[in-house]
Amino acid sequence: MAANYHVVGIGNAIVDVLAQADDAFIAENGLNRGTMTLIDAAQAERLYAKMGPGLEVSGGSAANTMAGIASLGGNGAYIGKVCDDQLGAVFRHDIRAAGVTFESQPVRGPDAPPTARCLILVTPDAQRTMNTFLGACVELGPEDIDPAMIARAQVTYLEGYLWDRPKAKEAFVKAATLAHAAGRRVSLSLSDPFCVERHRDSFRELVANHVDILFANDEEVRSLFQAATLDEAIHALHGDCELVAITRSGDGSVVLDGMTTYEVPADPVERVVDTTGAGDLYAAGFLWGFTQGRHPAECGRIGSIAAAEVVGHYGARPERSLADLVAETLGRSEGY
Amino acid sequence: MAANYHVVGIGNAIVDVLAQADDAFIAENGLNRGTMTLIDAAQAERLYAKMGPGLEVSGGSAANTMAGIASLGGNGAYIGKVCDDQLGAVFRHDIRAAGVTFESQPVRGPDAPPTARCLILVTPDAQRTMNTFLGACVELGPEDIDPAMIARAQVTYLEGYLWDRPKAKEAFVKAATLAHAAGRRVSLSLSDPFCVERHRDSFRELVANHVDILFANDEEVRSLFQAATLDEAIHALHGDCELVAITRSGDGSVVLDGMTTYEVPADPVERVVDTTGAGDLYAAGFLWGFTQGRHPAECGRIGSIAAAEVVGHYGARPERSLADLVAETLGRSEGY
Numbered sequence: 077m078a079a080n081y082h083v084v085g086i087g088n089a090i091v092d093v094l095a096q097a098d099d100a101f102i103a104e105n106g107l108n109r110g111t112m113t114l115i116d117a118a119q120a121e122r123l124y125a126k127m128g129p130g131l132e133v134s135g136g137s138a139a140n141t142m143a144g145i146a147s148l149g150g151n152g153a154y155i156g157k158v159c160d161d162q163l164g165a166v167f168r169h170d171i172r173a174a175g176v177t178f179e180s181q182p183v184r185g186p187d188a189p190p191t192a193r194c195l196i197l198v199t200p201d202a203q204r205t206m207n208t209f210l211g212a213c214v215e216l217g218p219e220d221i222d223p224a225m226i227a228r229a230q231v232t233y234l235e236g237y238l239w240d241r242p243k244a245k246e247a248f249v250k251a252a253t254l255a256h257a258a259g260r261r262v263s264l265s266l267s268d269p270f271c272v273e274r275h276r277d278s279f280r281e282l283v284a285n286h287v288d289i290l291f292a293n294d295e296e297v298r299s300l301f302q303a304a305t306l307d308e309a310i311h312a313l314h315g316d317c318e319l320v321a322i323t324r325s326g327d328g329s330v331v332l333d334g335m336t337t338y339e340v341p342a343d344p345v346e347r348v349v350d351t352t353g354a355g356d357l358y359a360a361g362f363l364w365g366f367t368q369g370r371h372p373a374e375c376g377r378i379g380s381i382a383a384a385e386v387v388g389h390y391g392a393r394p395e396r397s398l399a400d401l402v403a404e405t406l407g408r409s410e411g412y
Numbered sequence: 413m414a415a416n417y418h419v420v421g422i423g424n425a426i427v428d429v430l431a432q433a434d435d436a437f438i439a440e441n442g443l444n445r446g447t448m449t450l451i452d453a454a455q456a457e458r459l460y461a462k463m464g465p466g467l468e469v470s471g472g473s474a475a476n477t478m479a480g481i482a483s484l485g486g487n488g489a490y491i492g493k494v495c496d497d498q499l500g501a502v503f504r505h506d507i508r509a510a511g512v513t514f515e516s517q518p519v520r521g522p523d524a525p526p527t528a529r530c531l532i533l534v535t536p537d538a539q540r541t542m543n544t545f546l547g548a549c550v551e552l553g554p555e556d557i558d559p560a561m562i563a564r565a566q567v568t569y570l571e572g573y574l575w576d577r578p579k580a581k582e583a584f585v586k587a588a589t590l591a592h593a594a595g596r597r598v599s600l601s602l603s604d605p606f607c608v609e610r611h612r613d614s615f616r617e618l619v620a621n622h623v624d625i626l627f628a629n630d631e632e633v634r635s636l637f638q639a640a641t642l643d644e645a646i647h648a649l650h651g652d653c654e655l656v657a658i659t660r661s662g663d664g665s666v667v668l669d670g671m672t673t674y675e676v677p678a679d680p681v682e683r684v685v686d687t688t689g690a691g692d693l694y695a696a697g698f699l700w701g702f703t704q705g706r707h708p709a710e711c712g713r714i715g716s717i718a719a720a721e722v723v724g725h726y727g728a729r730p731e732r733s734l735a736d737l738v739a740e741t742l743g744r745s746e747g748y
Contacts, residue, residue, distance in 0.1 A: 095509075096731070129479070129506040129729065132468035143465070162498040162526070170465040173431075190498070393465060395432070 081177070082150040082367040083263075084229035086221070086251055087138025088213040088237050088244075089156030089180070090192040091163045092352065094204075094390055095128040097197035102205055107197065112206040112268045114240065115195075120209035123195050132163075133391040134170035135194055137267060138235040140353045140392045144360025144382050146175035147398040150367065153177035153225055155251075159212040160184045163191035174393065179222075183215045202348040202387070210241070217243035218250040226251055227258035230367050231289065233359070236267035239275045252286050261318070261366075263289035265359055266296040273299060288318045289366065291359045297322050306330070310337065319372055321362050321379065323355055328380060333372040340376035343384035343405070353392025357382040361398070374406075381405050417513070418486040418703040419599075420565035422557070422587055423474025424549040424573050424580075425492030425516070426528040427499045428688065430540075430726055431464040433533035438541055443533065448542040448604045450576065451531075456545035459531050468499075469727040470506035471530055473603060474571040476689045476728045480696025480718050482511035483734040486703065489513035489561055491587075495548040496520045499527035510729065515558075519551045538684040538723070546577070553579040554586040562587055563594035566703050567625065569695070572603035575611045588622050597654070597702075599625035601695055602632040609635060624654045625702065627695045633658050642666070646673065655708055657698050657715065659691055664716060669708040676712035679720035679741070689728025693718040697734070710742075717741050 102109050105126065115123065124130075134143075136156060145152040154171055158164035160182040171178045183189065192211040196204050216238075226232055232255040238244040252262045264287045266272050272279060272292075279300060283290055290313075294306055297320075303309035306322070310332060313320055320332040328342040361382035365375030382398050389395055438445050441462065451459065460466075470479075472492060481488040490507055494500035496518040507514045519525065528547040532540050552574075562568055568591040574580040588598045600623045602608050608615060608628075615636060619626055626649075630642055633656075639645035642658070646668060649656055656668040664678040697718035701711030718734050725731055 124505060127505075127509060129470065129509045130502070131727065132502065134465065166466070166468065169460060169463075173463060173465045391467065 080151060081153050081225070081229035083142065083145050083231045083233050083363050084153045084155065084225055085138035085142040085233045086155045086238065086247065087235040088136050088192055088208070088210060089139060089158045089167050090136040090194045090208065090213070091167055092133050092135035092194045092196050092392065093124070093130040094133065094196045094198055094350065094352070095130045097128065097199055099199055102197060102199060107205045107207065108270070109205050110203050111270050112208055112237070113270070115207045115209050117209055120193065120195060120207070123207055127195060127197065131390060132166065133393070134167050135352070135392050137237060137265065137356050138233055139171055140356035141233060141360045141363070142176045143171065143174040143393040144357045144398060145364055147394045148360065148364040148382070148402065149399040150364050153229065155180050155220055155222070157212050157216040157220065158182045158191045159188050161190050163193065164212070167191060180220055183212045188212065189214065196352055198350050198352070198390070202351050204350060204352040214241050214243070216241070216247055218246045221247050221251045221254065223254050226254040227260070229255070229260060231261045231263050231363055233263045233265070233363060235265050236271050236275070236279065239271065239278065256286070261288040262286060263291070263363060265355065266290070266292040266300065269295045269299045272296050276300060284316050289363070290317045290320045291323070291355065291362070293323045293355060319366070321358070321376055323358050329358065329376050331372045331376040338373040338376065340373055340380060343380040345384045345388050348387045350390045351387050353386045354383045356392060357386045357394065361402070377406070378402055416487060417489050417561070417565040419478065419481050419567045419569050419699050420489045420491065420561055421474035421478040421569045422491045422574065422583065423472050423571040424528060424544070424546060425475060425494045425503050426472040426530045426544065426549070427503055428469050428471035428530045428532050428728065429460070429466040430469065430532045430534055430686070430688070431466045433464065433535055435535055438533060438535060443541045443543065444606070445541050446539050447606055448544055448573070449606070451543045451545050453545055456529065456531060456543070459543055463531060463533065467726060468502065469729070470503050471688070471728050473573060473601065473692050474569055475507055476692035477569060477696045477699070478512045479507065479510040479729040480693045480734060481700055483730045484696065484700040484718070484738065485735040486700050489565065491516050491556055491558070493548050493552040493556065494518045494527045495524050497526055499529065500548070503527060516556055519548045524548065525550065532688055534686050534688070534726070538687050540686060540688040550577050550579070552577070552583055554582045557583050557587045557590065559590050562590040563596070565591070565596060567597045567599050567699055569599045569601070569699060571601050572607050572611070572615065575607065575614065592622070597624040598622060599627070599699060601691065602626070602628040602636065605631045605635050608632050612636060620652050625699070626653045626656045627659070627691065627698070629659045629691060655702070657694070657712055659694050665694065665712050667708045667712040674709040674712065676709055676716060679716040681720045681724055684723045686726045687723050689722045690719045692728060693722045693730065697738070713742070714738055
């Protein structure tokens with residue numbers, strides 16, 4: 077059967093609430109600068125009450141990646157759980173309006189947990205500190221995985237954050253198993269260094285045995301192998317996955333193709349405003365290149381271009397056509 | 413009694429949903445380019461389904477003005493009606509986080525209309541086309557006007573949009589009457605040329621007899637007097653109000669102080685991104701200057717500075733401190 081989705085993404089369906097904050101605010105509220113922390117409903121209410129005026133935009137790591145795939149010209153589908161509430165309607169509208177298939181049933185009823193939100197404090201250095209109330213996301217389970225959809229996708233892309241909830245983990249394993257049974261690729265993003273800490277052993281087992289294309293940043297991959305240096309982590313990884321892309325913020329990325337390593341530069345950004353979504357969009361560019369049969373280093377290059385667009389404005393989804401941007405940028409350069 | 417609010421604003425409490433759109437989208441959907449159109453729940457749902465991915469930010473004309481007053485360093489309060497729903501919580505959070513007192517009771521219950529939203533299409537020329545579903549705003553009535561609050565405010569500021577609903581109109585008249593009884597000023601924004609068309613006779617009566625400080629743009633003030641030219645409209649106005657400020661987009665504003673006219677330049681903007689809120693923030697700057705006893709032309713100048721900030725980004729509320737911006741800009745120049 078020919079694949080008619082380039083990528084299916086599975087993740088926590090979240091609406092982001094972005095506010096500016098200074099370093100003192102991060103310190104006073106004991107927040108974990110630059111990372112993602114899970115919070116409960118009461119903590120979310122307390123933090124929200126202290127935050128500055130917000131800007132609401134749809135987010136969620138794998139959902140941002142799927143919006144990127146669509147903006148690059150790909151066919152994508154997304155699986156994730158919202159509530160039948162106003163923020164759920166916002167999430168559903170935005171991902172569909174971005175051109176991504178989204179058919180997951182929302183949770184309903186008077187006791188249904190609300191749609192997840194991520195309270196994001198953006199500091200003057202454009203770094204984001206994320207505080208996620210998972211809400212309806214905790215209801216995502218194996219019953220939400222449509223086997224036909226997975227079988228029809230060239231790549232099934234999973235965010236590591238799913239590993240935080242037992243039911244979502246079951247959904248994750250089911251999707252990966254179905255993808256491989258259909259001869260498709262499985263891709264994983266490690267998501268966050270603390271997420272790796274929480275699940276190191278099972279992530280190692282996953283990476284060694286079930287993941288074809290792995291995304292991680294420098295810190296996450298070092299944490300995975302408790303390695304002191306990136307080289308040590310790369311050594312530990314070689315042979316585990318078909319392709320590995322390791323992002324290093326402004327220093328670009330390293331792509332491992334079997335035993336070969338490529339260094340890929342970052343794309344220039346006029347002014348970095350908000351780094352939310354940089355990793356998600358790098359994965360979008362890379363996976364899009366992969367589905368088009370591009371060279372691994374060029375996949376990384378497309379990842380860099382997509383990431384550069386999203387850090388130039390608030391919000392974690394592209395504001396302009398990534399397909400145009402890639403054509404312009406690669407057209408100007410002499411290949412990767 | 414000394415005033416301890418510089419300004420109390422009364423208006424429709426709205427969450428804006430901004431999306432990019434091209435001119436073809438405006439034409440195909442029969443939208444009224446550059447103006448505000450009232451739509452019902454079904455129309456809102458249909459338009460939203462067609463719009464691109466959105467960005468949600470608190471809006472509402474007078475509410476934006478009050479956020480501006482707070483950013484300039486003023487004490488402000490806002491009266492407006494939201495529902496006890498997620499978007500209502502967003503509106504309440506944002507206006508309070510901006511530093512504005514907001515104590516209006518939300519509407520509640522299973523049949524309560526939802527919090528108002530304004531679907532705003534921003535075209536490549538940075539013009540905004542607004543489509544407002546009033547929702548809970550229709551419940552604003554005279555019972556929401558707190559006489560003590562009005563008596564404590566140097567200026568009570570009313571948006572013309574209130575005139576669209578009988579109960580809100582009653583609230584408007586009650587607030588204006590209370591303000592004058594306490595020896596305070598009443599200020600009105602004409603809001604929108606279509607709003608002026610709908611209510612020309614009663615707006616004329618209001619302006620002639622009840623308004624001390626009037627805000628309008630070129631088109632609105634011409635429509636008010638069915639005047640062919642701005643000069644003709646200015647002639648018709650002279651003597652009606654203590655102060656009149658007429659905005660002319662990139663051409664700055666004209667301030668009328670009795671029989672004297674001042675021309676005030678617009679402030680330079682690096683790149684106009686979204687003109688939503690330009691008039692609201694001009695009013696904020698002007699009123700702030702007025703409460704500080706500044707010269708009328710300087711009030712206009714502060715209005716220009718506040719308006720220039722808000723058109724440089726998406727959303728109708730300031731992203732940086734207007735107090736700092738005014739100090740920097742007026743500090744650099746040789747007075748107005």
